Amino acid sequence: MFLRSRNYFLLNRIYLSTKKNIRMAEIEDSHLVICAERKSMPVDVEEGKQYYWCSCGRSAKQPFCDGSHRGTPYTPIQYTATETKKVYFCGCKQSANKPTCDGSHKKLPEDAQGKGFALDYCAGK
Numbered sequence: 319m320f321l322r323s324r325n326y327f328l329l330n331r332i333y334l335s336t337k338k339n340i341r342m343a344e345i346e347d348s349h350l351v352i353c354a355e356r357k358s359m360p361v362d363v364e365e366g367k368q369y370y371w372c373s374c375g376r377s378a379k380q381p382f383c384d385g386s387h388r389g390t391p392y393t394p395i396q397y398t399a400t401e402t403k404k405v406y407f408c409g410c411k412q413s414a415n416k417p418t419c420d421g422s423h424k425k426l427p428e429d430a431q432g433k434g435f436a437l438d439y440c441a442g443k
């Protein structure tokens with residue numbers, strides 16, 4: 319299936335950004351980040367504990383890494399809790415304030431969950 323709108327392509331259920339003249343052929347599947355959830359993922363963190371946030375979207379242990387990024391250019395982002403509190407981790411993987419949510423998920427299509435996007439899909443939208 320192939321659809322095109324102003325800001326993205328949908329090809330075989332994968333959205334690709336049209337921004338910065340990125341063409342489909344220039345993006346490999348492994349370079350797409352998967353929208354694990356189109357919303358933040360609240361986690362009660364413990365002071366002093368380290369967490370490894372999944373940046374590729376492929377982990378089965380969202381929002382944290384399970385090693386599924388192997389074969390992609392992405393690696394987990396370390397987060398050290400400075401206090402015991404609830405943290406809203408980014409589930410869409412598009413936040414400019416990784417690993418926490420900055421609201422960028424609202425710029426993704428409503429049916430984005432489980433789909434791949436260019437890393438900068440939400441930048442400047």
Ligand code: FES
Pocket residue numbers: 355356357358359407408409410411412413414418419420421422423424
């Ligand atoms: S879930 Fe909100 S910016 Fe990613």
